Amino acid sequence: MNTTKKKEAFKETLKFAFIQTVPVLFGYVFMGIAFGILLEKAGYNFIWAFFISLIIYAGSMQFVLIGLLGGGMGLLSLIVLTLSVQSRHIFYGLSFIEKFKAMGKWGWYMIFSLTDETYSLLCGMNIPKELNEKQVFFTVAALDQSYWIIGCTLGAVIGSFIGFDTTGIDFAMTALFVVIFIEQWYSYQSHLPALLGTVCGVVSLFIFGPGAFILPALIAAVCLLLIFKNSIKIGENQEVCQ
Amino acid sequence: MSLEFLTPLLVILVVAACTFLTRFLPFALFGGGKEVPALVKTLGDLLPPAVIAILVVYCLKGVSVMVAPHGFPEFIAVAIVALLHIWKRNNLLSIGGGTLVYMVLIQMVFV
Numbered sequence: 626m627n628t629t630k631k632k633e634a635f636k637e638t639l640k641f642a643f644i645q646t647v648p649v650l651f652g653y654v655f656m657g658i659a660f661g662i663l664l665e666k667a668g669y670n671f672i673w674a675f676f677i678s679l680i681i682y683a684g685s686m687q688f689v690l691i692g693l694l695g696g697g698m699g700l701l702s703l704i705v706l707t708l709s710v711q712s713r714h715i716f717y718g719l720s721f722i723e724k725f726k727a728m729g730k731w732g733w734y735m736i737f738s739l740t741d742e743t744y745s746l747l748c749g750m751n752i753p754k755e756l757n758e759k760q761v762f763f764t765v766a767a768l769d770q771s772y773w774i775i776g777c778t779l780g781a782v783i784g785s786f787i788g789f790d791t792t793g794i795d796f797a798m799t800a801l802f803v804v805i806f807i808e809q810w811y812s813y814q815s816h817l818p819a820l821l822g823t824v825c826g827v828v829s830l831f832i833f834g835p836g837a838f839i840l841p842a843l844i845a846a847v848c849l850l851l852i853f854k855n856s857i858k859i860g861e862n863q864e865v866c867q
Numbered sequence: 868m869s870l871e872f873l874t875p876l877l878v879i880l881v882v883a884a885c886t887f888l889t890r891f892l893p894f895a896l897f898g899g900g901k902e903v904p905a906l907v908k909t910l911g912d913l914l915p916p917a918v919i920a921i922l923v924v925y926c927l928k929g930v931s932v933m934v935a936p937h938g939f940p941e942f943i944a945v946a947i948v949a950l951l952h953i954w955k956r957n958n959l960l961s962i963g964g965g966t967l968v969y970m971v972l973i974q975m976v977f978v
Contacts, residue, residue: 655959698878715893794966796969799923800962
């Protein structure tokens with residue numbers, strides 16, 4: 626292929642990928658701005674926001690991270706917390722093992738950048754025959770992350786200029802998790818996992834106190850889920866992507 | 868390098884490594900067409916709602932029901948987020964509306 630043709634093909638790919646990612650653009654930029662503002666309020670400027678969104682690139686976990694940056698949480702708790710919050714990703718990759726492997730070194734970026742939103746886009750796309758599927762996959766993934774990086778960095782910049790009293794703005798994180806809780810409540814046939822998690826969290830908070838409750842709560846939730854797994858109806862709750 | 872710089876940097880690197888690990892795990896374990904162990908599948912399926920519930924508790928861990936304002940701002944704002952979301956199911960509206968109400972409550976109402 627000569628250069629003009631290559632350029633033309635890339636333009637077509639970019640155009641298709643951009644249209645596909647518009648819904649993610651809005652979601653990521655707004656949530657990213659919220660993250661950036663909170664991060665800035667916690668005392669970390671836009672360079673940190675850029676760095677975090679570049680190398681971590683995760684929604685919920687980045688919000689949780691803000692409170693942990695000062696240290697204080699033990700290494701083991703930090704690892705168990707991150708693995709638990711991200712445990713759903715174990716599922717996502719399963720649908721793309723063969724495809725990402727066929728992408729060679731680009732496949733590594735695909736694995737790294739497989740967020741909830743990118744996963745659902747890759748699942749639902751009808752790629753026109755004339756486009757190269759691998760290029761489309763990579764472009765979609767890279768566009769999504771660039772929206773997130775722009776949002777997070779912009780938020781931290783905005784945060785440093787906000788003149789009004791922002792006390793209480795950190796409630797955005799609580800609100801985010803309440804929203805995810807409700808969404809999962811709708812999409813899961815069994816509410817037992819959500820209820821078990823709530824009970825484990827509250828009981829552990831009373832026993833171990835605010836500073837040390839999260840690790841025991843997570844361990845208790847994992848154990849109880851494994852004990853009760855046979856009585857939990859799984860049903861058609863998970864998006865299955867072929 | 869100061870601890871003020873090093874601590875957050877290390878926390879970020881650990882979280883980044885663990886996040887990548889969860890995304891890489893299926894490729895590392897089942898790349899050769901092996902069957903996914905039932906235990907892994909079960910946890911991948913059932914753990915997310917439990918973790919989110921624990922994170923809601925985590926966000927509210929600092930609320931004291933014994934001391935004024937007895938957790939009222941938090942509970943009112945959580946209720947508003949929930950109601951808005953059940954009503955419209957619009958993430959931005961629920962999160963934005965709830966946060967705004969919370970800010971008004973703690974800055975003007977329960978001062």
